[in-house]
Amino acid sequence: MSFDVLVIGGGPAGLSAAINIRARGKSALVVSNPLEENPLWKSERVENYLGLPGVTGAELLTAMQKHAEADGVEFLAGKALSAAFMLDKWYVSVGSDVQEVKAVVLAAGVTREKKFPGEAELLGRGVSYCATCDGMLYRDRPVAVLGYSETARHEAEFLREIGCEVKYFDRPRDCVISGEGMVEQVLCGGETAKVDAVFILRPAMAPTDLFPGLGIENGYVQADRRMATGLPGVFAAGDCTGGPLQVAKAAGEGLIAGQSAAAYVDALARK
Numbered sequence: 001m002s003f004d005v006l007v008i009g010g011g012p013a014g015l016s017a018a019i020n021i022r023a024r025g026k027s028a029l030v031v032s033n034p035l036e037e038n039p040l041w042k043s044e045r046v047e048n049y050l051g052l053p054g055v056t057g058a059e060l061l062t063a064m065q066k067h068a069e070a071d072g073v074e075f076l077a078g079k080a081l082s083a084a085f086m087l088d089k090w091y092v093s094v095g096s097d098v099q100e101v102k103a104v105v106l107a108a109g110v111t112r113e114k115k116f117p118g119e120a121e122l123l124g125r126g127v128s129y130c131a132t133c134d135g136m137l138y139r140d141r142p143v144a145v146l147g148y149s150e151t152a153r154h155e156a157e158f159l160r161e162i163g164c165e166v167k168y169f170d171r172p173r174d175c176v177i178s179g180e181g182m183v184e185q186v187l188c189g190g191e192t193a194k195v196d197a198v199f200i201l202r203p204a205m206a207p208t209d210l211f212p213g214l215g216i217e218n219g220y221v222q223a224d225r226r227m228a229t230g231l232p233g234v235f236a237a238g239d240c241t242g243g244p245l246q247v248a249k250a251a252g253e254g255l256i257a258g259q260s261a262a263a264y265v266d267a268l269a270r271k
């Protein structure tokens with residue numbers, strides 16, 4: 001099934017966008033990691049969300065997701081990895097699937113981790129962001145997983161099941177990946193592993209890795225008052241567009257981005 005709008009990120013901005021897309025009669029698919037891996041989940045008290053003082057992050061996120069489910073929003077667990085635009089459609093790869101949609105709302109929060117030396121240079125030459133997509137290329141060979149979530153542990157397990165010898169680094173901060181044209185080794189926190197591939201499994205992707213050509217200012221996605229980015233049919237909302245990095249701002253921008261995405265889909269139909 002193809003959807004009108006793909007929402008990348010299931011936090012407050014993405015969920016708010018999704019219910020507003022549904023409110024305008026369009027279909028919405030939210031792609032995100034499990035709710036428990038959202039950064040807000042761990043917050044013990046959210047004091048400044050209007051009408052709900054003292055709610056926990058987990059309670060707030062659960063209520064938002066239930067609301068979206070009740071409104072007919074569809075969910076897909078996974079990570080959007082890349083996007084391409086062709087003939088008024090966006091093709092977004094999510095794990096090993098591709099979603100064909102008319103518009104996208106980028107609500108991916110902020111990326112806290114910086115890229116490691118060697119990561120960009122060896123991307124596609126042993127460096128990968130998706131074990132279930134690229135793992136088979138390294139079947140029965142030594143690989144490293146740099147894991148930053150519970151989901152990463154499942155992906156490491158998949159690699160073991162297909163015969164890879166897996167060296168798992170748990171949330172490493174300082175790593176260097178090296179090799180002559182292809183990955184040969186990774187050094188994390190003083191420990192070296194000789195490997196043919198390095199799977200870097202962060203919960204979030206840098207917006208420009210997903211959408212090359214996206215306007216960025218001071219590290220945040222540029223968007224106008226309709227939350228439109230410079231790319232056709234791509235809207236952005238929440239922390240990824242800049243401060244204040246707060247739930248109320250994310251939900252408000254999600255509303256605008258959702259309405260704008262739905263209006264864009266209507267305009268496409270009239271073309």
Ligand SMILES: Cc1cc2nc3c(=O)[nH]c(=O)nc-3n(C[C@H](O)[C@H](O)[C@H](O)COP(=O)(O)OP(=O)(O)OC[C@H]3O[C@@H](n4cnc5c(N)ncnc54)[C@H](O)[C@@H]3O)c2cc1C
Nearest residue numbers: 009011012013040046079080109204205238239245246247
């Ligand atoms: C501990 C803590 C306490 C906080 N307390 C408060 C508070 O009291 N009040 C307040 O207003 N704010 C608080 N915040 C800030 C608040 O959590 C954020 O402002 C809010 O969650 C932003 O919502 P968002 O939807 O833009 O992004 P997020 O909530 O970060 O959601 C984005 C989601 O998208 C996912 N994602 C990223 N890239 C991809 C991809 N390529 N494919 C699929 N999914 C992807 C991310 O993993 C994430 O789950 C707190 C934050 C933390 C960490």
